[in-house]
Amino acid sequence: MSKDLPIRPDTPCVAVCSTTFDEVCRGCGRTVVEVAHWVAMTPEQKEVVWQRxxxxxxxxxxx
Structure with a gap:
Protein backbone atom coordinates (compact mmCIF):
# COMPACT_ATOMS: atom_id res chain seq x y z
CA MET A 1 0.00 0.00 0.00
CA SER A 2 0.97 3.64 -0.15
CA LYS A 3 2.93 5.64 2.38
CA ASP A 4 1.70 5.42 5.94
CA LEU A 5 -1.92 6.45 5.49
CA PRO A 6 -4.29 6.19 8.46
CA ILE A 7 -6.56 3.16 8.63
CA ARG A 8 -10.05 4.33 7.70
CA PRO A 9 -13.41 2.67 6.99
CA ASP A 10 -13.96 1.71 3.35
CA THR A 11 -16.22 4.74 2.89
CA PRO A 12 -17.38 7.75 4.91
CA CYS A 13 -21.00 6.92 4.00
CA VAL A 14 -23.34 6.74 7.01
CA ALA A 15 -26.52 6.01 5.01
CA VAL A 16 -27.87 9.51 5.67
CA CYS A 17 -27.71 10.63 2.05
CA SER A 18 -29.01 14.06 1.16
CA THR A 19 -27.88 16.64 -1.36
CA THR A 20 -31.15 18.55 -1.37
CA PHE A 21 -29.84 22.12 -1.23
CA ASP A 22 -26.38 21.80 -2.75
CA GLU A 23 -23.93 19.19 -4.00
CA VAL A 24 -22.57 18.17 -0.59
CA CYS A 25 -24.00 15.13 1.18
CA ARG A 26 -25.39 16.04 4.60
CA GLY A 27 -24.40 12.64 5.97
CA CYS A 28 -20.80 12.15 4.89
CA GLY A 29 -19.73 15.59 3.65
CA ARG A 30 -18.53 14.41 0.27
CA THR A 31 -19.48 16.16 -2.94
CA VAL A 32 -21.65 14.40 -5.51
CA VAL A 33 -18.55 13.92 -7.69
CA GLU A 34 -16.55 12.44 -4.79
CA VAL A 35 -19.36 9.98 -4.01
CA ALA A 36 -19.66 8.98 -7.68
CA HIS A 37 -15.89 8.45 -8.10
CA TRP A 38 -15.07 7.04 -4.64
CA VAL A 39 -14.44 3.45 -5.79
CA ALA A 40 -11.98 4.61 -8.47
CA MET A 41 -10.04 7.03 -6.24
CA THR A 42 -6.54 6.20 -5.03
CA PRO A 43 -5.93 5.81 -1.30
CA GLU A 44 -4.16 9.18 -1.33
CA GLN A 45 -7.12 10.89 -3.01
CA LYS A 46 -9.49 9.31 -0.48
CA GLU A 47 -7.29 10.49 2.38
CA VAL A 48 -7.48 14.09 1.14
CA VAL A 49 -11.28 13.81 1.20
CA TRP A 50 -11.24 12.15 4.64
CA GLN A 51 -9.08 14.94 6.09
CA ARG A 52 -11.40 17.63 4.72
Missing part, protein backbone atom coordinates in the same frame (compact mmCIF):
# COMPACT_ATOMS: atom_id res chain seq x y z
CA UNK A 53 -14.65 16.04 5.83
CA UNK A 54 -13.35 15.19 9.31
CA UNK A 55 -12.15 18.80 9.74
CA UNK A 56 -15.66 19.94 8.77
CA UNK A 57 -17.33 17.70 11.35
CA UNK A 58 -18.41 14.85 9.10
CA UNK A 59 -19.51 12.09 8.85
CA UNK A 60 -22.76 12.84 10.65
CA UNK A 61 -25.07 10.01 11.58
CA UNK A 62 -28.12 12.20 12.17
CA UNK A 63 -27.78 14.49 9.15
Missing amino acids: ILAQGYPRRNG
Whole structure:
Protein backbone atom coordinates (compact mmCIF):
# COMPACT_ATOMS: atom_id res chain seq x y z
CA MET A 1 0.00 0.00 0.00
CA SER A 2 0.97 3.64 -0.15
CA LYS A 3 2.93 5.64 2.38
CA ASP A 4 1.70 5.42 5.94
CA LEU A 5 -1.92 6.45 5.49
CA PRO A 6 -4.29 6.19 8.46
CA ILE A 7 -6.56 3.16 8.63
CA ARG A 8 -10.05 4.33 7.70
CA PRO A 9 -13.41 2.67 6.99
CA ASP A 10 -13.96 1.71 3.35
CA THR A 11 -16.22 4.74 2.89
CA PRO A 12 -17.38 7.75 4.91
CA CYS A 13 -21.00 6.92 4.00
CA VAL A 14 -23.34 6.74 7.01
CA ALA A 15 -26.52 6.01 5.01
CA VAL A 16 -27.87 9.51 5.67
CA CYS A 17 -27.71 10.63 2.05
CA SER A 18 -29.01 14.06 1.16
CA THR A 19 -27.88 16.64 -1.36
CA THR A 20 -31.15 18.55 -1.37
CA PHE A 21 -29.84 22.12 -1.23
CA ASP A 22 -26.38 21.80 -2.75
CA GLU A 23 -23.93 19.19 -4.00
CA VAL A 24 -22.57 18.17 -0.59
CA CYS A 25 -24.00 15.13 1.18
CA ARG A 26 -25.39 16.04 4.60
CA GLY A 27 -24.40 12.64 5.97
CA CYS A 28 -20.80 12.15 4.89
CA GLY A 29 -19.73 15.59 3.65
CA ARG A 30 -18.53 14.41 0.27
CA THR A 31 -19.48 16.16 -2.94
CA VAL A 32 -21.65 14.40 -5.51
CA VAL A 33 -18.55 13.92 -7.69
CA GLU A 34 -16.55 12.44 -4.79
CA VAL A 35 -19.36 9.98 -4.01
CA ALA A 36 -19.66 8.98 -7.68
CA HIS A 37 -15.89 8.45 -8.10
CA TRP A 38 -15.07 7.04 -4.64
CA VAL A 39 -14.44 3.45 -5.79
CA ALA A 40 -11.98 4.61 -8.47
CA MET A 41 -10.04 7.03 -6.24
CA THR A 42 -6.54 6.20 -5.03
CA PRO A 43 -5.93 5.81 -1.30
CA GLU A 44 -4.16 9.18 -1.33
CA GLN A 45 -7.12 10.89 -3.01
CA LYS A 46 -9.49 9.31 -0.48
CA GLU A 47 -7.29 10.49 2.38
CA VAL A 48 -7.48 14.09 1.14
CA VAL A 49 -11.28 13.81 1.20
CA TRP A 50 -11.24 12.15 4.64
CA GLN A 51 -9.08 14.94 6.09
CA ARG A 52 -11.40 17.63 4.72
CA ILE A 53 -14.65 16.04 5.83
CA LEU A 54 -13.35 15.19 9.31
CA ALA A 55 -12.15 18.80 9.74
CA GLN A 56 -15.66 19.94 8.77
CA GLY A 57 -17.33 17.70 11.35
CA TYR A 58 -18.41 14.85 9.10
CA PRO A 59 -19.51 12.09 8.85
CA ARG A 60 -22.76 12.84 10.65
CA ARG A 61 -25.07 10.01 11.58
CA ASN A 62 -28.12 12.20 12.17
CA GLY A 63 -27.78 14.49 9.15
